Amino acid sequence: MKGIVLAGGSGTRLYPVTKSISKQILPIYDKPMIYYPISVLMLAGIKEILVISTKRDLSQFKSLLGSGEELGIKFEYAVQEYPNGLAEAFIIGEKFIGKDNVTLILGDNIFYASNFGNRLMKVSKLKNGAVIFGCYVNNPSAYGVVEIDSNNNAISIEEKPKHPKSSLAVPGLYIFDNKVIDIAKQVKPSERGEKEITSVIDVYLKNNELKVELTGRGLAWLDTGTHESLLEAANFVQVLQKRQGLYIACLEEIAYRRGYISKEQLVRLAQPLVKTDYGKYLVQISNEVM
Template sequence: MKGIILAGGSGTRLFPITKAISKQMVPIYDKPMIYYPLSVLMLAGIKEILIISTERDIGYFKKLFKDSLEIGLTIEYAIQKTPNGLADAFIIGEEFIGDDTVAMILGDNIFYGQNLTDYLLDAASLKDGAVIFGYYIQDPREFGVIEFDEDNKAISIEEKPARPKSKYAVPGLYFYDNSVIKKAKELKPSPRGELEITDLNRLYMDESKLKVIRLGRGMVWLDTGTHSSMLKAANFVEVIQDTHGIYIACLEEIAYRQGWITAEKLGQLAKPLMKTGYGKYLISIIEE
């Protein structure tokens, strides 16, 4: 399976911060925002990743991840010239995806929880159809909303409904078989001029090939698209790391625990970072 991070958009909700820099480069506590979605793909066992961003911002990511091979990743880059919607990512990434299955995560989404890896590996094992997630929130009107029948089967998905039929929102993490490319090309733009991911998911639902995994109470999903949500996410990361001593979205640690790099390599990566808590944390992993 291959992975796509959609890190485009103009980030207008975060002005003036994003007037000169991609919002996915803005720090969430001690790491760039994009570290968090990248870590999710890594936990799913995905090593080949395409980052899609704007022409202005793509260079930032190339500079940030220039040494990605050192942690076992192969990262490619593509430009989304205009914000044509989330489903456009599969058209842009057609050559990258090839004949593989694919996962796509939004560049401003954070996931954390004890069973996260289990959820991810389950979804990444798909051969046919699609897997999305349902997350219970009090007010889901700003997201895609899933309606379930009495047997807990998903029967409808609505994009940003004024009157949601449930409180289960669709987080920005999606797993698809290879037919996603063909399906994305068949979509017609919505009234707001975008290829909607909700319409794409409906196509799978119409074929009875859409699996919805409900994330339990122990899971945390954070959408960091506003100043307030960014602050809340940063505070959350700080509390977890300071209280438990476990770093969230530490890419080098994930690569090491996945067996992609050795302890010796981890030590080499930590050496230039020893003036930071991040570097000292990497050393502590080796000493466990």
């Protein structure tokens, strides 16, 4: 399974903050925003990750993340010239994906739940078809919406419908088999001029190859596309970390606990950060008895 983080777009809803920097570089409390989607892929056991962004912003991500070697994983990078839709990620990433299945996550989505990592590991073992998540929201018209039957089978999916058929939004986390590349190539742009991810999902739906995982009440899903939602997300992370003493989206911790890096490597990663609570947390982890 390969992973893609789509971190493109111009971030106009966050102007003037994002006039010269990618929104996925902005901090969500104590970490860059992109750490959060990357952590989801790592929790799913994915070690090869493609970061797609604009030509202007890609150098920022390369500087921040590097090759991934120090985390025991591998980052690759690609440019999306124009915001042509989420489905274009599979066309851009065709060579990277190769013959593998792929998980796509949006660079401005944050997920948090107890045991979410193990759940992702299970779902990411997909062999055929596609898996999307269904998350209850009070404003489904702002999202892609999936309608399900009594057995949680998908009935329909619509992109930002004026009259939603359910309250289940489809968050920015999608798992597909290798057929997604050819499907994405055949998708025609919508009225917005974009290759919509819902059009790709609809193909799997019509072929009876779409599974829906309900997130339930135990999962927090935050979309950080506005100034208000940025603040809400930062407050959410701050409260959880301070009260629990456990960090969210700490890439070094995930790499260590997944066995990608050794204790010695973790300590080395912590050294440049020892003046921060983040660095002290890494040192604390390295001193734990495993």
